[in-house]
Structures are given as structure tokens and as C-alpha cells.
Amino acid sequence: MACDVLVVGSANADLVVPAERRPGPGETVLGGDTVVSPGGKGANTAVAAARLGAGVALLGAVGEDPYGDLLLDSLRDAGVRTDLVRRVARPTGIAYITVTPDGENSILVSPGANTALEPSVVDSALDGAKVVVASMEIPLATVERTVAAAAEKGVCSLLNLSPVAAVSAETLAALDVLLVNEHEAAWLLGDGVPPERLLDLGPSAAVVTLGARGALVLTGDGATEVAAPKVTPVDTTGAGDGFAGALAAAIAEGKHLETAARRAAQVAAISVTRPGAQPSYPTAAEVAGS
Numbered sequence: 001m002a003c004d005v006l007v008v009g010s011a012n013a014d015l016v017v018p019a020e021r022r023p024g025p026g027e028t029v030l031g032g033d034t035v036v037s038p039g040g041k042g043a044n045t046a047v048a049a050a051r052l053g054a055g056v057a058l059l060g061a062v063g064e065d066p067y068g069d070l071l072l073d074s075l076r077d078a079g080v081r082t083d084l085v086r087r088v089a090r091p092t093g094i095a096y097i098t099v100t101p102d103g104e105n106s107i108l109v110s111p112g113a114n115t116a117l118e119p120s121v122v123d124s125a126l127d128g129a130k131v132v133v134a135s136m137e138i139p140l141a142t143v144e145r146t147v148a149a150a151a152e153k154g155v156c157s158l159l160n161l162s163p164v165a166a167v168s169a170e171t172l173a174a175l176d177v178l179l180v181n182e183h184e185a186a187w188l189l190g191d192g193v194p195p196e197r198l199l200d201l202g203p204s205a206a207v208v209t210l211g212a213r214g215a216l217v218l219t220g221d222g223a224t225e226v227a228a229p230k231v232t233p234v235d236t237t238g239a240g241d242g243f244a245g246a247l248a249a250a251i252a253e254g255k256h257l258e259t260a261a262r263r264a265a266q267v268a269a270i271s272v273t274r275p276g277a278q279p280s281y282p283t284a285a286e287v288a289g290s
Helices: 041-051 066-077 112-116 119-125 140-153 169-174 182-189 195-201 239-252 257-271 284-288
Strands: 005-008 012-018 035-039 056-063 085-088 093-099 105-110 131-135 156-160 177-181 205-209 215-219 222-226
Touching (some): 005 041, 005 119, 005 140, 005 239, 012 066, 035 041, 041 066, 041 131, 041 239, 056 066, 066 085, 085 112, 093 112, 119 140, 131 140, 131 239, 140 156, 156 239, 169 195, 177 239, 182 195, 182 205, 195 215, 205 239, 205 257, 222 257, 239 257
Parallel strands (some): 005 056, 005 131, 131 156, 177 205
Antiparallel strands (some): 012 035, 093 105, 205 215
């Protein structure tokens, strides 16, 4: 069954604890009540794209446990196809998230079932997709196979290189769009190297997210800054994934990368004004009215 956007990535339950500050080494800090919500970079990206009206499928894995049920229900409620999500014997991935009053977060991820997503399942899932999005909470070999298979089949590939990791030069060279934040760009290039040099690594284009400042779009025609709407953040959890999903949805519509990045910046800005990851993503109507 064809889809506009195929997301190859993780699905995690987010266990979110508000705290006045993050604990230091060996320190215990009391927090507020734990809130459990659906998350994971892949599932978040898929939900964000689907809420904007794209036809989306997630290729992923969850456990045979209540957290797996939570994730599948959230995906279906958002209109994401789940027939490619495997249920495996390992526990569903969990993200342990601390959120401070300024809306910033610290995250520890236990991948669990996400590690069961093997490269061999990718090729057949790509048939009919316009854009494939991969991110890094799944095995590296699966990410690299996704990008290679997309190139072989003529499917536009977008890699959200988060959490940042070393991928092969061949993978970067096969990419249509590399998506990173400014810290990930510095990790790839080295401190002090301008992000414009990302295209030297091989991707056809790159987008660097800059938080509240928006994003930088890099193509063969040059660099373009995209501003983000000014908002008061409540919770930044999942904002980058929302940006990725919105970017992919707009590319699948045939939008120019700069136009796609502007919409993605709007989606991310709206999302940080609401708590949680998937519950914070706006619909197309909300974006149009913002």
C-alpha cells in the first residue's frame, strides 16, 4: 500500500518528570508526578506528518506490553498506518525525560524493541513512498540500508541524524536531505566550522535547526535563514521530531525545501507551547491559523 511518507524509526513510551533543576552526578532531586505519553523519534515524526494530512506509515517495532499498546493507539488515532510496526518479545523502548521550568529537557533512552528493526525489512516497505525519513534510535545498519534502498528506488530520503552518530560517507553521499541541529552539525564538522560545509559531506541538501531562531536551509544555490515564530516554550520535548515530520510532509507535497522548512518551523514553534511530544503536534488547520 503506497504512502506519501514512510518513517523508519523508533517508537518509545515517554516517562516525563517535571523538576526545578536537573540532578548533578551522584545527586537526587525530587520531581513532580510522572506523565506517560507516546513518543520515540520515529513515531513522533510519523504523527507530526499525519496530523498535517500526509499519508504516513511507520516501519518500527514495539513490545508486547501496555506501552506498545499505547504507542499503536496513538499512531492509529493520528492516522498513521501501523501494519509495518512489528510486535516483538523485547520491551517497548522507553525515554526517561526531565523537564525544567524553562521548557528544556534531558532525555535518557532505553531502546528495547527498537533494536529488533533489522535492515532486511526495509526494501519492500519503500514501494510507493514519496519520501522516506530515518532517525537514529534504531540500529545504524537499518538507517544506512534505508538511505541506500531509497537511492536505488528513486525515493527522496531525509535523515534526521539524531541522536548524532557516525554514519558512512556512502550514506551521506546518497542522502537527499540531511537534517541536524546546530550541535549535531558541530559534531559532524568540528567546532568552529560553518554549517554551510555540511554539503561537503555529500548530501544534496541540508537543514540545520536553530531552536527559537528557526533554521538554516542549505542547497546548491546557497544558504537561506528561515525564522521561527516567537513563542513562550512550555516543553521542547519532540520539537525536532515535529520539525522532521512537517518537513517530510511538505516535501511529499512537492514544496521547495525552503518553503517546507518554513512550515516545519511553524509546527515546531506550536509544539513547544504544549506539553509532551505527540500530543503537542498541530493539525494543518492550526498551522494555517497561526
